[in-house]
Amino acid sequence: MESPVYIQIHNQLKRDIEGGKWKVGDRIPAERELAIQFDVSRMTLRQAIQTLVDEGILERRVGSGTYVANQKVQEVASGVTSFTDIMRRQGKKPSSKTISYHFATPSLSEIEKLHLSGDTPEVLRMERIRYADGVPISFEVASIPADIVQGLTKAEVTDSFYHALETKGGYELGGAQQTVSAETASERIAEYLDIKRGEAILKMRQITFLQDGRPFEYVRTQYAGERFEFYLER
Structure with missing residues (x-):
């Protein structure tokens, strides 16, 4: 392909x-x-x-x-928490809107981040807007090796991917590496998040791992700056 x-x-x-x-x-x-x-x-x-x-x-x-770009300071997360779980813990109703969902030949960055090998392996690449109580919080692009989602339905992947991986896929989740930086919203992101072009957003790149150390997800997320914040626990 x-x-x-x-x-x-x-x-x-x-x-x-x-x-x-x-x-x-x-x-x-x-x-x-x-x-x-x-x-x-x-x-x-x-x-x-x-x-x-x-x-x-x-x-x-x-x-x-x-x-x-210059290399940015990186923070390593100690565990994996889904958007769905974060929202529910805060008493908010999570939901999402899938913009695109398709299997494709991986880019060089996807091959590098997901440690892919073999003859042009496929990845699932999906774009979603994530909401809390109906308010758009983030826009994300996720790349997942195709073999990881075998046996999972589109609804299971888009609704609560981590939960489906553990309960139906039989995988154990490990940790994640996260890089967070500041950015301003492009016209496209502003439209998706219902903010003005040029407003502040938080951009996070995350590689998520299984318990055995295999990377299974590479996500690029842009958060509406006024609606989301990160904090670290040590």
Whole structure:
């Protein structure tokens, strides 16, 4: 299965960065220039760039351009807690709206984060808006190895994935690695979260592991800054 064009561009740009074409802090060419270079529409090019921004590889600077990101301070979480459980503990009713749900050839970042190997393994890639009492809290893009969700229905994966993994899949969940940073909302995210473009959001990238250490989920989540906060317990 051939990857979507924006994933192919994502992969090439990631190779260029890793190969030293652009170093940390360097400004990459403008979207218009890159769109011409790859012979694609600005919309397709922007989707590839946004994916790299969501992964923390690139960062946008308002009024300046897009740059190779500096490495951020990372916090390692000691356990795994689902959005559903977090909301219920706070007395709120969790719900979600699935924007997309499909199996695809993994990007280089997905292969790296999920430790995939073999002949072009597939991943389930899904986009969801998560709500608490009907109010949009976050937008997330989750990537999961296809073999992990074998035997699970779409409803089980989208409604309460961790619960289904444990009760039906027979897996034991382990810990997670989380990276949290600040960002401003793009037009698309602002629409999904019912906030204004440019408002503050919290961006989290999380790799979640099974008890045996295998990564089974790579999630990029953007939270409405005024509706969600993180705290750490030591």
